[in-house]
Amino acid sequence: MINPLVNLFSYGCIGIGLLFWFWGTAFLPSRRSVLFKLHMLSIADTLGSMAILLGLLLKRPQEWPLLVLAIISLAIWNTVLGYVLAYCSTTEATHD
Amino acid sequence: MINLVNLVNLANLATVTLSGDFYADIYIYLITALLPLSACLLVVQTNPYHALVIRAVLGAIAALVYAVLGAADVALTEALMGTMLAITLYAVAVHSSMVLRLGVLQTAALIEQEQPPETPVLVKEPRLAALITTLRDLIRKQHLRLELVPYPNRAALQQGLTTQEIHAACAPADVESDAIDCVDPANHSHHNGATSLCQYQIATRLQSLHDILQAELAAVGVDTVVYAVSNLEEQR
Amino acid sequence: MSWILIAMILALLIPIYEACKDENIWQKMLAFASIASKTAMISLFVSVLRDDWMLGAVAVIILSVGNAGLMLLAHVIKRVSQA
Incomplete structure (x- = not known):
């Protein structure tokens, strides 16, 4: 049914995405600044989620419209959200 | 006896079906367990913004x-209404309700306000500024914020307090014809020497605010400014 | 596939712990941003697992709308903390 090489590749993508998730989220409980955490989190969440979605796309290619839409909206919205959060938190910090 | 055997059989059956489905569906149980966990976290929050x-x-x-x-469909409704709309409305409601409006006298020596009335009030007199800073820090512990409302004279200040435009009023204590008469003779220390120039009194119409301010301002113990917190409701 | 979901739930537990522990409002917002995208990804994963198109569409909507709501909340909190 499914090519074992493609299957292996999709599991590899999902594994890399999970690794990204754990790596980026592990910085959250530390005592760093908000901007550092935001940088790590936006990289890890966006790239990790996109890797997971790519793995799912390889595994179930018949659901491609949904997954491509998810990848596009994830890329756009997470980038914009990163900018907005950084803008809001830094203006508040300088205002104090 | 038969009942007992039936019960044991039933229990075995239940165990078999449970163990068959359990490992395939364990993520459903884990995700469902997150809901009471986050609900308990929500209940123990004290700061309203953190709770938001x-x-x-x-x-x-x-x-x-x-x-x-x-x-x-329920998930979509929860995400749109329950998270987005409700949180935004709660934020606006918390912002407009968690405020202490303090009326002050707008004389030239005390207060100056910029020309557009939306800009915040600047306090020129240093003792009043110190008092307001202290007060701001004190009520920040109760997650309130302070908003200064200037009034032209004492009668207007008294009127604002009576008509519930402000929660508390702050005025110098040593003017003879004071409309806001604080009935606390123990704190009227005109005669003990140190500084009788600018002693401020705070009058509030709320019993809980009176209790908080009485306890907190007594604990601060500032030496140059005597605070007399009185409740207007008691005077009537 | 169930183990991937369990790992995703474990990754979701870290920002929940952070959201209840940290006292700064922006750190809480950051944890909430992580939680919002992670929950949407988990529901999208479940929808693909079950071949459920309706669930998948709802998950994509939650993914984009949750981010938009987060931006709105961030602006409201900024306005509130400046006043």
């Missing part, structure tokens, strides 16, 4: 639980 963010977390997890349990 945790409420948003609860909404996201509730949408996830509904989606995993198969109710896609």
